[in-house]
Amino acid sequence: MIDILLTQPAPAAIDARLQASYTVHRLYEAADREAFLDDVGPRIRGVVTGGAKGLSNALMDRLPALEIIAISGIGTDAVDLVQARRRGVHVTTTPGVLTDDVADMAMGLLIMTLRDLASGDRLVRAGRWGSVAQPLARKVSDIHLGIVGLGRVGHAIARRALSFNMTVHYTDLHEQPTSGYCFVPELIGLARCSDVLVLAASADQGQAIVTEEVLQALGPDGYLINVARGKLVDEPALVAALANGTIAGAGLDVFADEPHVPEALFGMDNVVLQPHRASATEQTRLTMGEIVLKNLQACFSRAPLLGAVTI
Numbered sequence: 001m002i003d004i005l006l007t008q009p010a011p012a013a014i015d016a017r018l019q020a021s022y023t024v025h026r027l028y029e030a031a032d033r034e035a036f037l038d039d040v041g042p043r044i045r046g047v048v049t050g051g052a053k054g055l056s057n058a059l060m061d062r063l064p065a066l067e068i069i070a071i072s073g074i075g076t077d078a079v080d081l082v083q084a085r086r087r088g089v090h091v092t093t094t095p096g097v098l099t100d101d102v103a104d105m106a107m108g109l110l111i112m113t114l115r116d117l118a119s120g121d122r123l124v125r126a127g128r129w130g131s132v133a134q135p136l137a138r139k140v141s142d143i144h145l146g147i148v149g150l151g152r153v154g155h156a157i158a159r160r161a162l163s164f165n166m167t168v169h170y171t172d173l174h175e176q177p178t179s180g181y182c183f184v185p186e187l188i189g190l191a192r193c194s195d196v197l198v199l200a201a202s203a204d205q206g207q208a209i210v211t212e213e214v215l216q217a218l219g220p221d222g223y224l225i226n227v228a229r230g231k232l233v234d235e236p237a238l239v240a241a242l243a244n245g246t247i248a249g250a251g252l253d254v255f256a257d258e259p260h261v262p263e264a265l266f267g268m269d270n271v272v273l274q275p276h277r278a279s280a281t282e283q284t285r286l287t288m289g290e291i292v293l294k295n296l297q298a299c300f301s302r303a304p305l306l307g308a309v310t311i
Contacts, residue, residue: 001022003045004022004044004045004047005044006025006026006027006048006049007028007049007053008049009028010292011286014286014290014292014293017293022046041064042064042065044063045067046069047063047068047069048070048072049070051075051076051093052258052276053078054069054076055079060083067089068090068296068300069084069090070299071093071094071292072094072285072289072291073093074094074098075093075203075229076309081310089310090308091308092291092299092305092308093307094307098279098288099152101280102153102156102200102279103157103159103160106153106225107157107161109225110198112272113225114138114143114196114223114249116138117272119134141165142165142167143196144167145196145198146169146191146193147168147169147171147181147200148171148187148190148210149171149201150181151200151201154170154200157198158179168182169183169193170184170190171190172201187210188214194218195221197210198227199224199232203228203231207232208231208234209232210224210226210234210237210238211234215241216246218247219246223247223250224238227254228254230252233256235256242268250270253274253275253277253278291306294306295308
């Protein structure tokens with residue numbers, strides 16, 4: 001059978017189908033990665049990985065027979081597409097499947113952060129309700145929402161925002177006149193006119209776009225929500241902004257060096273933290289896994305691929 005490398009666990013139902021069709025090797029279980037790769041690397045023809053984990057060039061170089069990198073997700077920033085094309089390796093994603101889940105997470109983080117739900121939960125669990133006064137929260141409805149990146153996820157967030165009577169502005173590489181939303185060419189300008197700034201952009205360039213200047217423009221009454229990539233934010237600047245009141249708060253599902261999170265954030269009541277799980281619903285992960293399975297089969301049978309990002 002064809003040898004496949006898994007860089008991280010797959011849903012049980014998908015894992016079972018992979019095992020039924022392929023010889024599966026689990027990199028994440030290897031006690032000695034070097035010895036493991038020396039043994040199985042030359043035989044690996046397909047890699048199944050996540051968007052955040054991707055596949056490094058160093059690891060790709062250990063797989064001379066590699067034909068496909070099947071990403072369960074939409075991010076390609078953790079795979080060198082130029083190198084993959086040079087090698088003739090297909091790279092596929094699972095577009096459109098996780099849009100609603102990621103948009104739901106953005107709205108969930110927004111509501112949790114502005115309404116201070118996490119600290120309220122902690123107060124009740126600690127038996128302190130009635131003995132400690134909790135500050136008034138920020139109203140969610142009627143706010144000005146700024147969306148960075150009006151792609152599939154950005155559009156889905158905007159649709160949800162309208163249900164809360166929010167005014168939606170956005171910035172992107174290009175204006176989308178038919179969207180019905182107000183385009184702001186510069187990110188700093190978008191931050192200035194937003195109560196909440198939501199990051200839904202791709203991170204293909206890998207550069208921090210939310211800088212100290214952007215956070216200052218967002219201001220002491222503004223909030224940042226990130227369901228895109230942690231590397232889009234100058235993380236030390238964000239930690240400082242949350243600590244000194246430059247911005248009011250943040251809801252974060254992603255971080256610059258996952259799974260490592262700045263410890264300074266742990267003690268802050270004005271930030272809500274999640275372990276990069278925006279698409280982590282049973283239904284969506286199974287659908288993503290189905291697409292991965294179809295792409296593996298298509299690749300090895302020389303059929304058209306779904307969600308191919310390399311030629």
